[in-house]
Amino acid sequence: MNIYLVGGAVRDSLLNLPVCDRDWVVVGSNAATMVAHGFRPVGKDFPVFLHPESGEEYALARTERKTAKGYTGFSFHAGEEVTLEQDLMRRDLTINAMAQDEHGNIIDPFGGQQDLANGILRHVSPAFAEDPVRILRLARFAARYGFTVAGETMDLMKQMVAAGEADALVAERVWQELAKGLMERRPRYMIEILRECGALRVLLPEIDALFGVPQRADYHPEIDCGIHTLMTLQCAADMGLSLPERYAALLHDLGKARTPSEILPKHHGHDLNGIEPVRAVNSRLKTPKACAELAELVCRWHIRLHSLEQLKSSTVLKILQQTDALRRPERFQTALNVCVADARGRLNFEHAAYPQREQWLALLAAANRIDAAAIAAQCQAEGKPQQIAQKIDQARLQQIAACRRTLFGV
Structure with a gap:
């Protein structure tokens, strides 16, 4: 029985990157022998075992055969006669088809080390096409x-x-x-x-449809809507944003594929036109709720969030209410983070200032500065409970107006 470290652990160690998970292949053994050595079987489709002490996965060397379309249509064979090279041959890429023995020697039958050095992703065999x-x-x-x-x-x-x-x-x-x-x-x-x-x-046909769609060169020097989407996504990554924020960055401009630039060069209405395709993507991918909600929120509101200085105080309050920012300020802040990425995801605007983020947060803080409980108590004492919501809105509006005067001098 010979045991080899395989796959990502070998690849990342050669790249001098942290190794998070270690997988092992066992050659020349069988299930009964593994169990006799204290390994616990866990594999359903093929023999995989957990080490009795480390808990790491040890799989018997195996071959596979395509039996049906899709990624589940395979049959596997694990036997003592299966060699290490046969096991490595079934893997996807050369950089993932290397092994290391107990002495630290690298077994590399398909040139993975050379591809690592050259920065190339190359399939191991034609079997790549089966999955x-x-x-x-x-x-x-x-x-x-x-x-x-x-x-x-x-x-x-x-x-x-x-x-x-x-x-x-x-x-x-x-x-x-x-x-x-x-x-x-x-x-x-x-x-x-x-x-x-x-x-x-x-x-993702909704994303694919953005490529080749032009937009105004004065605001978008990169011109192509698809390129802008890629730049926004990359900016979100460079900012270290979360998965919901990066997903929202990817989907934020889907409406531009529905607002032809030769008719509407500024893509007016692409925010509202994007809601349906965002929902279609969310539904088709069964996107987790946090990602789905933020993607739709950003798509619907990013143009208005960009245009803060032109908005009236009453409009600011409505947006804070309709985005649920008063109850969920953390989510509103993530939407603003995506807006930063959107504004900077343009050619020559990669480091542009985006004061709207801090301005919106200041206005939100101002709106939340009122004592809603005191206002409600006063209305109750005056026998006018039906006025509670109106009075709270009036108080918030006053705070927002005062904050806008500080921010914009109006």
């Missing part, structure tokens, strides 16, 4: 490491999409990989690769 999830994983690795995709691998992914493999992906798995990719250092790379191979058109 459409690998398209998403490759795009995610590009977002993590900033690597480029080998030409033959991109060609293979295009063939997979054309063959309908991407259509077989289920929503949960798409969201799982998308969410991970969005949280990587260069999430725009993930979207760019999915678009290049054609998978974006299948998985």
Whole structure:
């Protein structure tokens, strides 16, 4: 029985990156022997065991065979005769198909170390095409490491999409990989690769539709709506924003695909026109509630949030109420963070000031500075409980107006 460290742990150690999880492959053994050594079986589809002390996963070396379309259509064979190279051959990318023995020697039958050195993502074998999830994983690795995709691998992914493999992906798995990719250092790379191979058109057609849609060059020197979306997403990542914020950045301008620039060069109404496609994406991907809510909130309100100085005090109060900012100030602040990324996600505006964020927070603080309980008690004492809401609004409006005079001198 020989045991090897495999996969991501080997890859990341060679890149001098922290190793979070360690996976092991056992060659020349069987399930009975593993159990006899105290390993606890946990695998359903193939033999995987937990180490009795470390709790790390140890899998018997195995081969796999495609039996149906999609990422679940596989049968596996694990036996004492399966070699380490056979096990590594079934893996997706060369950089993930390396092993390390107990003496620290690297076993690299497919050139993973060279591809690591050159920053290339390359498939191990034609079997890559049998699992459409690998398209998403490759795009995610590009977002993590900033690597480029080998030409033959991109060609293979295009063939997979054309063959309908991407259509077989289920929503949960798409969201799982998308969410991970969005949280990587260069999430725009993930979207760019999915678009290049054609998978974006299948998985996120609402995003794909933005590319090639022009907008006013004076405000958007990058011109293309799709490029602006990528820049906004990358800015959100550079700011260290959370997953809901990055997801909202990705979806914030979906309405621009519905407001043709030759008719409406400023894309007037793209905020409201974007609500339906945002909801469609949320529904199709079964997006978690926090992400779905923030994406719709930002899409609906980002234009108004940008335009604060032109708004009346009464309008400011209505927006604070309709965005639920008075009850959920933390969520409102995350929406403002996305607005910062949106404003800076433009060519030559990457470091632009965005005073609206702090101004909105100051106005929100002013609106919350009133003593609502005291106002309610006074109305009750006067026998006018029906006026409570009106009086609270009046008090908030006064605070907002005073704050606006301080901020803008009006």
